[in-house]
Amino acid sequence: MAANSDLIKLAQKLTSEGPHKAEATPRRVRALLNGKYALDTTGAFHVWEHPYYPQFYVPISSISSSANLIQTSSIDGTDGKAHLARLSVGNKSTDRVVVFETSSLKDLVKIDFAAMDQWYEEDVPIYQHPKDPYKRIDILSSSRSVKVALDGVTLAESNNPQFLLETSLRPRYYLPPTSVKWEYLTKSETETYCPYKGKANYYNVNVNGKEYRDLVWYYVYPTAESAPVVGHLCFYNEKVDIWLDGVQEKR
Template structure:
């Protein structure tokens, strides 16, 4: 619980990066029961990169939220949620803490499911309302190399532009030199794109793990990248129309 204690101290002394209200209906499921259902959740940016949902104390069903430990000044406390025979202690609640007063933070993975309106939340945080994902077909040639070995070459691509991040290039499966790729058991979840699967790359006796990913069933906003493969730009050499991209 030390990380939650540290976060509580940081947020009550330094404050969050930003806090905003949202009219979205937000629900949390634990043990087969909705432990909260609210249209008064707050977006809280604990840092500059993406927000979390913080839930008003008044939104919780009676008896599901319980205090298990408090700070000396009683500005925040550690809690637990219990419902349907399941319990999580990944809970941080605030009392008199400025913009976070009477709000509760629950680790996303600690619940069975989060729902924004009727859409299930994917990944470890909600979508940032100021972030946009744009998928655009492009015939610019993309060539991927590692130590001079060509792993892929394609002029039938989809470029994915995501606010504040570098472009990602999604290539057709037929553009791969498959002899260098081996399937990985890794999966991850993105709020904007869905569940990703991965490949490792093996070149000249060197293995680069999880350097290629793809989405079998992406979200609607990222539908154009379905089945296409994307290399982690920072770990390979990427050439766009023959010009090497900076890592």
């Protein structure tokens, strides 16, 4: 039960206050567990549990015949409107599941995104969390000069960056690999995932005897919408000094 304390708190909040926002989505949503589709639906909802990005909630009826969904216990403090559940396919299962019986979420199932092996929107894999339908990315080629430095050491200079503009976030500058001074970079083992850009790999930066971990990231296989930044490097704006057309930006 302790392992699901966050789900219990979430269910108590949603049954008493409702979600921040919930909207039906026309996307076909599927999720793999143990090599089989545990769910398949065109009736999913985007549910904003908080203002930042949505999660998929799917109808109970979308659970496939190859999967088994069993309600395990009623969640205290929800007046019987939410239950913990177990979803299993063959010998693999997850208890990171909540079934709702409250008005705005009635007969919908929340499955922890990370508990499934892979999620799909239509035939496209998605990572980390569902994409927000009100958020977009623009990638624009530019001839403006970008200079990156740290502790007085120039790390990169380019006159042909890619500007990545993501709704509600500051601009990011992706620089060609030939514009970077590689002697200051060492490979990191860190990997992160973004639903809009894909899997990111990282470099550490070493200047003046100090290592700054995961200060640079790049995408070897970005998503289709972010393809223009493939192989380019992006320095963490908030942690380095950046000059755009000779004017230094605030960190």
